[in-house]
Amino acid sequence: MEIHRFEKIWLGASLLLIVGFIGTITYGAVGAGVAMVDDSGGTVDPTALSDHPEFSDPGVQQVGENHYAVHVVAQQFVFQPGTGTPIEVPAGSTVTFYVTSSDVVHGFNLVGTNVNTMVIPGQVAEITAEFPTEPRTYAIVCHEYCGSGHHEMAGELRTVPPSEFNGTDASADLQGGEP
Numbered sequence: 001m002e003i004h005r006f007e008k009i010w011l012g013a014s015l016l017l018i019v020g021f022i023g024t025i026t027y028g029a030v031g032a033g034v035a036m037v038d039d040s041g042g043t044v045d046p047t048a049l050s051d052h053p054e055f056s057d058p059g060v061q062q063v064g065e066n067h068y069a070v071h072v073v074a075q076q077f078v079f080q081p082g083t084g085t086p087i088e089v090p091a092g093s094t095v096t097f098y099v100t101s102s103d104v105v106h107g108f109n110l111v112g113t114n115v116n117t118m119v120i121p122g123q124v125a126e127i128t129a130e131f132p133t134e135p136r137t138y139a140i141v142c143h144e145y146c147g148s149g150h151h152e153m154a155g156e157l158r159t160v161p162p163s164e165f166n167g168t169d170a171s172a173d174l175q176g177g178e179p
């Protein structure tokens with residue numbers, strides 16, 4: 001069987017394309033430093049968050065020299081903390097977020113970063129991020145439709161110069177929403 005030269009070129013080019021596509025997918029999965037949010041954060045009883053040692057009073061805790069833990073409860077239609085009272089962490093620090101929901105599925109996205117997870121009642125989403133040394137304000141948005149107030153469900157995280165960080169707990173201050 002004779003294959004025309006042009007047909008061979010097309011065959012070769014399409015094979016190369018396939019190899020290229022597999023290459024970009026492989027790079028995106030393992031080479032770009034992107035990690036999926038897995039179930040390592042554990043589970044929690046969404047109806048008993050008020051009895052939980054951390055989620056009953058969510059906020060910022062120092063857990064290492066330059067490492068902070070931030071517990072956040074998402075509920076219709078606020079992030080606690082985050083909505084009303086911004087979350088404050090030192091610029092240049094490493095922050096592990098533990099986010100859960102007390103009612104329905106929400107989203108937790110720090111705009112402009114790759115901190116982005118679904119927030120499922122009963123499940124704790126755990127994400128660790130390193131913040132740049134330049135102080136900045138990040139918006140937090142809910143990106144999973146969670147009800148009639150979804151479009152207003154937002155918050156703020158500020159990274160402040162370490163000298164200005166006072167370590168106080170930025171919890172409470174709910175605006176709207178139902179408990």
Ligand SMILES: [Cu+2]
Pocket residue numbers: 106107142143144145146147149150151153
């Ligand atoms: Cu929402």
